[in-house]
Amino acid sequence: MRPRCSALLIICSFIYTCHKPVHPHRIQPLAQTHVVIDRSPDAKRIFLGTPGIAVGPDGCLLATVDLFGPGVEKVPWRKGILPGSGGAVVGKIFISRDAGRTWTPAATYPFFHARPFVAGGRLYVLGQCGDLMIVASDDGGKTWTAPAKLTQGQTWHASSNNVWYSRGNVYLVMERHEERNLQRCWRIADVAPVLMRAGETSDLTRPESWTFASSLVFEDVVTPDQLEYFGVPFYPCAADTAVWLTPDRPMNPIGWLEANVVQFTDPTHLWTDPSGRTFHLFLRSHTGRTGYAAMAKVVENADGSMTTLLETTPSGKKILYTPLPGGQMKFYVLWDEPTRLFWMVGTQATDSMTRPECLPADRYNLPDNERRRLVLHFSKNMIDWCFAGLVAIGENERAARHYGSMVVAGDDLLIVSRSGDEQAQSSHNGNLFTFHRVKHFRSLVY
Template sequence: MMLQRGVICLGVMAFAISACCPAGGEPVQKTVPGVVIDHSPQTSKIYIGSPSLAVLPDGTYVASHDEFGPGSTEHERAKTRVFISKDRGESWQHVADVEGQFWSTLFVHRGHLYLLGTWSHYGNLVIRRSDDGGRTWTSPEDEKSGLLAKGRFHCAPVPVVEYNGRIWRAVEDTTNPRQWGRSFRARVISAPADADLLVAENWTLSDPLPGNSSWLGGRFGGFLEGNIVIDPAGEILNILRVACPEGGKAAVVHVDRDGRTLRFDPDQDFVDFPGGAKKFTIRFDPQSQRYWSLVNWVPPKYQGLDAARVRNTLALVASRDLRHWEIRTVLLHHPDTQRHAFQYPDWLFDRDDIIAAIRTAYDDEAGGAHNAHDANYLTFHRFKRFRELTMRDSVVPLADLGLTDK
């Protein structure tokens, strides 16, 4: 039986798909890792993007994703789908379709649930609030109800951070919608923590910071999808994904406390960051006094490929200073890079665990994902006792990654 759009996996930690039978053999069972929250087969020409995850004050988990691809409305009035879980991620219920919401972050602030992103692909910057756990949402009709800025904005589900009496989030805009990457300009939005977040005048939008194609010896292809992070000295940083052929770089942009000015020194502020050519989320853990991230690291076996397209390996990384990063373990892996991926993870600490919503490209009865980028699943994962994990706990033998097991 074909798995239909929107069917939710209930109470199981993996979803088994029957594949074709080898000659004279039994059906091969291919298992999607994690709990399936949503599924959109490639035949729909609608792909799953922008996973986001939040936890309400009552313990309810909320997850969202948008829709992209030729069968979607991403360029006109984009759609974001919202799901809830009452059992800590073991099962999920679809509760809302939000029209006019794209590339968006779920976050909880002062007891309210918000979605902050764009109206459409390179659309206006908008925010919505839900007072019933994600079932219904406000509409950004004007500058008093959630329309924050008009323009051609780009972003992703990246952290919203409260610090020094304000909330902060990274965004980008583009000077040329036909040119991906190099046309992006880093920006930051912020607002007083106690302000009405639906009122545009309460927000400060920083001046734009453009990139320069001469950076990284001419290999710089753009920066995007920044993370607001507070460094050990209390400075506000925007750490961005960097497009370059070999990957493995992030850009550390300095944010003035007034939220208006961004500064970047290309000689000092590019850092080595595993998986830096793909979207990542960085969060600080007070217990370990480390910053953590889930990244699409490119293991030695896959080096030489286009780093931005290698998304088949999800690794846990950590740092004490945001400039030196250690790969702790491999959490998810598939040997194929063309049609399998565990990408755009949005994640949170849950006591000793990490919980994550992931845009997953994997096998299904419709022939699998269109390609690794064009994911057909939204999946939920719990990575237990993450602080204790080492490379020996990796889900794949290290030799299969081109590493020596030492």
């Protein structure tokens, strides 16, 4: 090749590299721009989790977030002390009266794993510090009741998942730990998702206002050696302890957690109950792989009690696992009546087939545990999901965008995220609480 031609080729290649055309239909984030609601005062020792959001009776926005980690013991607010570990936790409430542009701290509470919601014209925040605890506000979040216990001597778990309203009642799922012989591991095999029901106009700070469904503990449903043909569990797994795949990456016993509750009303849906007395639970599924959620159902009986069991397919087979994008991580589901669709915000994985020992040093836990892509899907039946868009993406492994919770406000979808930046201790232990607005979200339907 002549020198002049060679130089011209190099110049053209450089210009193309610097000005590579972007495909007009390439996915762009729907809500990359965000508002930071709260930031950890000590990113390496105080972590932010369990983001929640609700629209108050007066139209204000209410957002909640947890503080956890070794530095929480030094914060100035009243703290909850977790039974067993002795760790300190605090929850914080923020109010926005300008559509989310600015946020004002309103209150704190001594528990975590909390979600905000509205019932009977009151604002509530319900979570746990071992036992279930709740606070309420009658004035749009300006003042709050003292924390009230709903249980005694129990151990609960949850995240800021959805709340369902039906026939004048409010329904939500918290998870109770049942005492089993689990040792030195993440305890989600001994978890029972428990559907809770109360009348919307009842005083939900009183234990007698609530009815609890029966328990269905994961390890009583299935054990790892019963599963075959679809790769669950994906990695070597024990029933009662962690199996260490690398010195810092354990495979914990399989289990379920962080449940959403829905009802099917489409008369053509195979699982619709014409009486309106059946609820379906969709849970995060820990299997070591991506793309599966766990599910169960709850049936209200004639005497008002509620029974938790597995759903069955038309063949008569029981169904525990169902395909769901992002089912390996916490996801949030809401029903939108104008579109008659379920909308889900969750986490997208991109490299779950990487060998654990080959993961970047700053990747948290196993390959299926990627936490920096927050994505939106919709479905008419909770089984077949359509990708609606990428909500936001973090710049690196520590810059998590995950554990989203959301609420509809007019034509927009408001999402809060458990987030981080380069200062975060890890993608799990983030230092930011962020607010994102997906404008005109219904126009994403195709």
